[in-house]
Amino acid sequence: MSEPKKILLDARRLLCPMPVIRVQNAVAGLRPGDRVEATCSDPGVLHDIPAWCRINGHRVLESRGEGADYILLVEVGGP
């Protein structure tokens, strides 16, 4: 069994829903248990990415502010 992958995604300067779309597209190429760490500048992601994860079966493991950015760590759920 291979180690889970972790993808870093720079979604700064993008306004919602573009960061959500970027996360969605990144997740599409991953397996359950893999992770995406998205760095965003639109505070709307704090609402939209968790909502997208809830309805599509993924999990936000961490959500934090870092300077002017917002960082969300998403774990890919099952199909």
Next chain:
Amino acid sequence: MTEQRKALALISGGLDSLLAARVMQEQGIHVEGVNFYTGFCVEGHTHAIRYKDRQKPKRNNALWVAEQLGIKLHIIDIVEEYKDIVLNPRHGYGAHLNPCLDCKIFMVHKALEWMRAHGFDFIVTGEVIGQRPMSQRKDTLPVVARESEAHDLLVRPLCGKNLPPTLPEREGWIQRAGLYDFSGRSRKPQMALAARFGLQDYAQPSGGCCFLTDEQYSHKLADLWQARGERRYEMDDIMLLKVGRHIRPRPHFKLIVAREEGEGNFLQGYRKDYCSLTPLSHPGPLTLIDGTPGDAEIELAARIVARYSQGRGAEQVELEYQNRQGNSRRLRVTPLPPHEIPQEWYL
């Protein structure tokens, strides 16, 4: 055991698409949603940019609708492909630069492609005959079905009883008796149906989820095309049209003046792509200059920006002018009195 059929519902985030998807769920259909992002969607942007709007509860209505329905939502970026729809609509524009009929045809066609690629059986929309003046008329609903190539795979549950039976009805996947016969602009039938489903919180219909239906926005877009001498746009262009006060003192340049701190922060991200003016001696708005003003015109621009600074009553205001290469110089100007800014300069 009967195979569960799968429908792809176009979810805008409004009440009609919410109800249409819900009606299909009532009939035992597996529904997933698709939401197309054109770049002109009203969702979110100004909330994200303007500080004063950040206090308002923020939600993406399409995601919220999907969550209410318990369905997956696929958000698809169609910004590039959509340009052709905006620039060359076969069926023309609505009241402003809104190509509603071409837009609907395009989105249903994209949904059809997705449906085929993912093994779904039919498409669902929340269209209602007579609901919209351009894309939802009795004579244009068949145009959408035909030109999108969805034909009888396109189900409109809210007005399906007023339309010829679709393939899913003929095949018995869904029951015609479970569809509705809504028509016209009244929202009362939809609200009654929402109440029946126990839905109390939904996006209030306000006539548009697209900036192209907005008169002022369309005016700014038309001005952009005229100033450039060609009808084209990039993503940054259409974002910037949503931000700030746009003032065109001369045909070959305009100013984008931040109206508040949030907009100023947003415009900061564009300083390397545009010339800019920033008041130094007094608090005032960051302003981008789109175009190529000469030296005398830079002074005129500075006088206009000074007028929007807190030094508007002062004899002189000092500003920093920065060009695209990042080189800057300072200039001192007298703020332009408001009566010397003609109304037609404002876009």
